[in-house]
Amino acid sequence: MTRLVLLDRDGVLNEDRADHVKNPGELVMIPRAAVACARLNRAGLKTAIVSNQSGVGQGLLSASMLERIHERLRAALAAEGAHVDLILTCPEPPWSDHERRKPRPGMLLEAMRHFRISPGETVMIGDQLRDLEAARAAGVRRLLVRTGKGAELQARGLPDDILPVAVYDDLHSATDALLQET
């Protein structure tokens, strides 16, 4: 039974931007994402964002600006009665091989330790291959959403070694499927 839902941020909760979300004004929620999160909350599942934010390491935005963006995100979630229980980010630049930067599993392992929830009770929902790779490395079930870069990844074809991956149109439909299991 699933107890913890790990969420990538950009392309899952809010629209992905090629040039990074650099201030609160650039944060645009994906339709129904907050509603989906509220449903996960009400079902008693823990939710944690695990998000590479390499813009910080590249000097595109400061750590305090990232905090402000997350205040905006929390407010957008709260408007639908939703919250996330934990937000983990990795500021390392894209060329870094840091253990916390996806595709490495550091943040996912950290979130599971935080809640004392095992990989078998955890799912990862993301829109990029590195989300799925991090989940595989953490021993966690993998869900791909077609929002953000997800449709492009699905069209390119998922590599065999990352399967099985369940694919959904968006966080809302992934949530439908998850809640039907419980």
Ligand SMILES: [Mg+2]
């Ligand atoms: Mg993403």
